[in-house]
Amino acid sequence: MAALLRNFAGNSWIETGRTFANVNPVNGTKVCDVSEADAATVAHAVAAARRAVEGDWGRMGDAERAALLRKVADRMEARFDDFLAAEIADTGKSQSQARTIDIPRGAANFRIFADLIRAYPNESYEMTTPDGAGALNYSVRRPLGVVAVIAPWNLPLLLLTWKVAPAMAAGNAVIAKPSEETPSTATLLAEVMQEVGIPAGAFNLVHGFGPGSAGELLTTHPGVDAITFTGESRTGTAIMKAAADRVKPISFELGGKNPAVIFADCDFDATVEGMARAVFTNCGQVCMCTERVYVERPIFDRFVRALKEKAEALVLGRPEDAGVDTGPLISAGHRDKVLSYFRLAAEEGAAVVTGGGTPRFGDDRDDGFFVQPTIWTGLGDDARVCREEIFGPVCHIAPFDSEEEAIARANDTDYGLCASIWTQNLSRGHRVARRIEAGLVWVNSWYLRDLRTPFGGVKLSGIGREGGVHSLNFYSEPSNICIKL
Ligand code: NAD
Ligand code: 6OD
Numbered sequence: 001m002a003a004l005l006r007n008f009a010g011n012s013w014i015e016t017g018r019t020f021a022n023v024n025p026v027n028g029t030k031v032c033d034v035s036e037a038d039a040a041t042v043a044h045a046v047a048a049a050r051r052a053v054e055g056d057w058g059r060m061g062d063a064e065r066a067a068l069l070r071k072v073a074d075r076m077e078a079r080f081d082d083f084l085a086a087e088i089a090d091t092g093k094s095q096s097q098a099r100t101i102d103i104p105r106g107a108a109n110f111r112i113f114a115d116l117i118r119a120y121p122n123e124s125y126e127m128t129t130p131d132g133a134g135a136l137n138y139s140v141r142r143p144l145g146v147v148a149v150i151a152p153w154n155l156p157l158l159l160l161t162w163k164v165a166p167a168m169a170a171g172n173a174v175i176a177k178p179s180e181e182t183p184s185t186a187t188l189l190a191e192v193m194q195e196v197g198i199p200a201g202a203f204n205l206v207h208g209f210g211p212g213s214a215g216e217l218l219t220t221h222p223g224v225d226a227i228t229f230t231g232e233s234r235t236g237t238a239i240m241k242a243a244a245d246r247v248k249p250i251s252f253e254l255g256g257k258n259p260a261v262i263f264a265d266c267d268f269d270a271t272v273e274g275m276a277r278a279v280f281t282n283c284g285q286v287c288m289c290t291e292r293v294y295v296e297r298p299i300f301d302r303f304v305r306a307l308k309e310k311a312e313a314l315v316l317g318r319p320e321d322a323g324v325d326t327g328p329l330i331s332a333g334h335r336d337k338v339l340s341y342f343r344l345a346a347e348e349g350a351a352v353v354t355g356g357g358t359p360r361f362g363d364d365r366d367d368g369f370f371v372q373p374t375i376w377t378g379l380g381d382d383a384r385v386c387r388e389e390i391f392g393p394v395c396h397i398a399p400f401d402s403e404e405e406a407i408a409r410a411n412d413t414d415y416g417l418c419a420s421i422w423t424q425n426l427s428r429g430h431r432v433a434r435r436i437e438a439g440l441v442w443v444n445s446w447y448l449r450d451l452r453t454p455f456g457g458v459k460l461s462g463i464g465r466e467g468g469v470h471s472l473n474f475y476s477e478p479s480n481i482c483i484k485l
Pocket of ligand 1: 150151152153154159177178179180208209210211214215216219230231232233235236238239252253254255256286287389391417457461462
């Protein structure tokens with residue numbers, strides 16, 4: 001991997017002279033330096049993007065643009081091992097997850113939106129007029145222009161490309177800002193864009209932090225036409241304020257405090273297996289992870305014991321080691337935040353079923369950012385650890401006695417990203433799913449994704465929907481043309 005990751009704007013690689021360190025969360029060592037974009041670099045990227053929208057890229061037909069995006073997917077696959085190594089170095093996530101989800105999905109995002117843009121219809125309506133001759137309305141879709149894509153660190157390539165691909169498919173020029181914690185795969189993506197001949201300025205990359213850095217410079221830049229963001233809800237608030245002056249379109253995928261509702265008639269073993277994934281995947285650092293588990297009282301004790309066993313069987317360690325299930329948290333700062341919730345749970349009176357601390361390895365991993373998979377019981381729904389997003393390998397399990405109670409408690413949250421319901425009674429599955437206030441509800445599953453389906457949250461979990469045509473609807477704007485016949 002390069003010793004210094006650079007910004008990319010207008011087909012040129014840019015060093016600003018100011019750098020920050022990219023740290024390996026497995027042992028706290030430096031992976032590489034990253035050039036932090038300054039105001040001039042952001043302005044350069046915005047100007048290059050504008051030229052692309054008004055130039056070759058903006059004039060290109062859908063078919064040609066789609067063909068180029070397929071080449072991006074092909075090239076990402078050809079460089080699979082580079083992407084894999086980079087994602088793992090930045091995140092410490094397990095090989096198996098990066099190999100089966102993050103990298104293939106990053107490439108798939110370009111292919112699916114290349115296909116979808118070719119099949120994206122416009123509307124037309126004939127209308128009657130007083131003179132009897134009638135009129136014809138039809139809509140045409142235009143790109144928004146220059147789109148800022150601001151991404152988090154938990155699924156870095158997957159979540160960046162989930163926005164970059166449809167934005168580009170719809171004909172926008174993008175300026176991508178990956179998280180400061182995970183700059184590497186975005187930099188490889190810029191290389192790929194250059195290698196396959198994406199026109200200058202259609203894809204740009206700026207590195208840096210949020211406030212006072214590349215993130216804020218982008219969201220406040222008057223030349224940015226729209227902002228698409230995935231991250232914490234309170235960052236969403238800051239970005240919304242920045243976008244307000246120019247009423248820029250925004251699409252927000254934000255935090256969650258996702259419930260699971262487990263009925264006594266569930267397939268017990270499959271449910272425990274599913275919940276172990278839902279709570280502990282990626283060390284709990286998936287926005288859809290479950291942090292609140294409600295279990296019908298007759299199976300409560302058995303379920304707690306079974307999930308405890310699963311948690312204690314998880315192998316924590318280096319991504320490259322065979323059999324490792326879970327890596328570290330992303331940073332020392334995030335580790336400290338999660339540990340502060342471990343302390344808070346004790347203060348709030350939680351019973352610790354398992355975990356609650358940091359593992360000891362006796363090697364350099366002790367300088368990394370690992371925490372133990374953790375389960376609590378015994379708290380009321382008003383405890384802060386049951387209300388605030390922790391974003392770690394942790395859940396609280398509580399018993400319930402009726403369907404009504406479970407629905408009310410699942411919905412008693414400021415968030416509304418997703419939920420899962422576990423029952424073999426399909427009527428109940430449908431009935432409960434409809435009443436859960438969340439953008440995504442799974443029945444007898446978790447994180448089972450068809451990329452054409454709407455994705456997003458309600459309440460503090462976001463604004464808007466992406467996925468399939470929902471993405472294309474956000475990244476383009478219809479204009480209605482009315483022809484008097
Ligand atoms: P974050 O909000 O701290 O950062 C996300 C991105 O925003 C980073 O690139 C960061 O540099 C940038 N940023 C921060 N402050 C900014 C500002 N004021 N202006 C412009 N940019 C700014 O989030 P994170 O810690 O990287 O990610 C974890 C969070 O993301 C969790 O809350 C998680 O639930 C959420 N998330 C949500 C989804 C979803 O689809 N709903 C997906 C993944 C993660
Ligand atoms: O799979 C996806 O499309 C998606 N948006 C996942 C989000 C994961 C959040 O951490």
